[in-house]
Amino acid sequence: MKKSTLLLLAGLLSGTTQAAVGGYSVVLVHGFQPDNLASRPTGSQVTSNGATYWAEYWRDRADVRIDWPSQERVAGKIASDYVWPKLQQMSRNGTCASGCIFVSHSTGDLVTRYIIDNQALWLQNAGLQALNIVATFDFAGAGGGVELADLAVNVAGGSGLIDTTLKLALSLWLGQIPSPSNIGVLNDLRVNTARQLAAFPDSRVPRLRFVGAGSDFLGATGAFLPGEDDGVVASHSSCGASSAASFNSCSRSVAFDGKLTSVSGPSAFMPYHYPMLMSEGYSHSDVIANGAADEVTAANSSSNYLNGERLQFSTYDETRGWWIFSSRYRVVRNSGNTSMSALVYQAAN
Template sequence: MKSLKLMALCLLVIATGTAHAQLAGKNVILVHGLQADDLADNPANQQEIDQNGDAYWQAFWASRAEARIDWGSHERVEGKTAQRAFQQMVEISQQGLCNQGCILVTHSTGDLVGRYILANQERWLSNAGYQPLNIITSLDFAGAGGGSELADLAVTAAYADGFSDEAIKLAVTAYIGTEPTPDNLGVLRDLQPAVARNLAISPNNVPRLRFVGAGSDYYGLTGSFLPGEDDGVVALHSTCGGTQVGSYESCVSDVRLDGKRTSVDAPNALYYNHYPILMGEKVDHGQVINTESGNTLTYANNGLSFSGVDVNFDTETYQERPWWKFWGSADTYQVVSDSEQSSVSGLVYDTLN
């Protein structure tokens, strides 16, 4: 009897752990972003790449996912990265993790890698005799699918005779942690906006939900090289999912990043099936996937549903008159209720669950 009770307890723990790793009842697959250390010191093998991938997500998402697709930032998307992704997707397919649907969670350059995966995985796996992954939606945090102008700087600097501009040197070395050379650019070549925006851009049926910020990262050294509002690494034209490079102040034309309802510069068009969801004026590039709280968030879209993934954040509006404004109506703000009490990823995870 005791052994049966012990077995039942073990099964309960296993079931609880599995449920905890799901989001909206679906298994989660993580695709990390740029790992600058890979550029200066190339990983020796897939095991080292996997270890780096695990470390990347430890702050929040590691314990909430069933699988990862790990790749090396020293390699190109259409080359070795695609090969590594395919091998890992074969394992995911064999395990049946996506038979009931999976949610992709990407960060930064993982948005670009994820787009390439979504464009090709069905064909790759079918041709190899495996079941394609049933990915129902993608959550893209600080997505760099539209590229980053910092990659342009790095590539240009790599072919120059040293840094001619101290500000550019500081920005590039802050971003990648080393002085760029033609031999250590890796995925930065793909991350150039002109290149990124021509990589796997055919429409597909997987909705991509965007979560963006505009806080200063890298001590403000990089922001001046990015057009419009940015999170210190990627400008809004990319994180919002805009079809064109531009200098934008928000993902939508009627709400600022601080939640104020007003006319504002935003992308005229977004890539097919791309939906900006949350925006944070003071959220920087790394904060979207860690546990830091204290930032008020607004919303670009809310009350949407994607194959059982319900996007329905608690929201509120309020009016506020600046101390210096003595006439006219007060300003109206729309915000996610109590968003400063949670991290961005924590809020998304709890809400979608």
């Protein structure tokens, strides 16, 4: 009998069930919320914001959320006041006793990396059991930093020149031009800063990447991002590349639109980072939404969890075009009418 079936039966017998993925508990870590910089939420408002963030697809498919306010810093109050209490609760409740999968979006990728690097030591020092994290699903991951954050911090500090184009880009992303007093996690999102934060965790947890190359901002922000981007995060970051450079795909042989061709992609990745699904039409927010934005391709169609179990996507190759003008494309089955998040969820179950 499959592990997931056994866990489901156990849950029914005990009167409770978990919103598990393949028998593993799901932990959500949301991304940057620009409005927090001005509103500075605390307490129940942070929790409410976290619930709203994931409402479209993942919220009701998860067991736990780690909610945090964007006006704080990752290694500061985000870790001490929001992450640490939740880790203790999860350990005491045995949330990850049979394994758990962290699902992150955007800056949640960076927060998750900090958790992976520190949780075992923190919990063991508190006399608690470390969490058994078998993998992460990172959507539009910003763990490699965001060039727009560098620009925003420079402008807020008065050291950056702002013209009409940059002002438009920052306003579309942040809703405002930030002041020096309300930068918060933007400090951690600067490319060099992000890449130095828990860059080489001892844990070997696989970081599985799901990436888009569309935009919510009609391309207005893309001029400030190297290579392909999703309107907020450049592909070097979302793919998990080991260096910040201009890349046009997460793969050197598959383009974002699925075309099988030689393309500028990373030759090396951050430790245990593995790009999987990509799509030219998905924007930064689309990847965790509940609608299909475009066909999806695969930089890699399968990858292992920490315990050796495997996440596998079904793909097919087809010829498009005519005669000498034809090309081969790789497509994930059913991706034309299934959201990227749903493709991942279905493959993991």
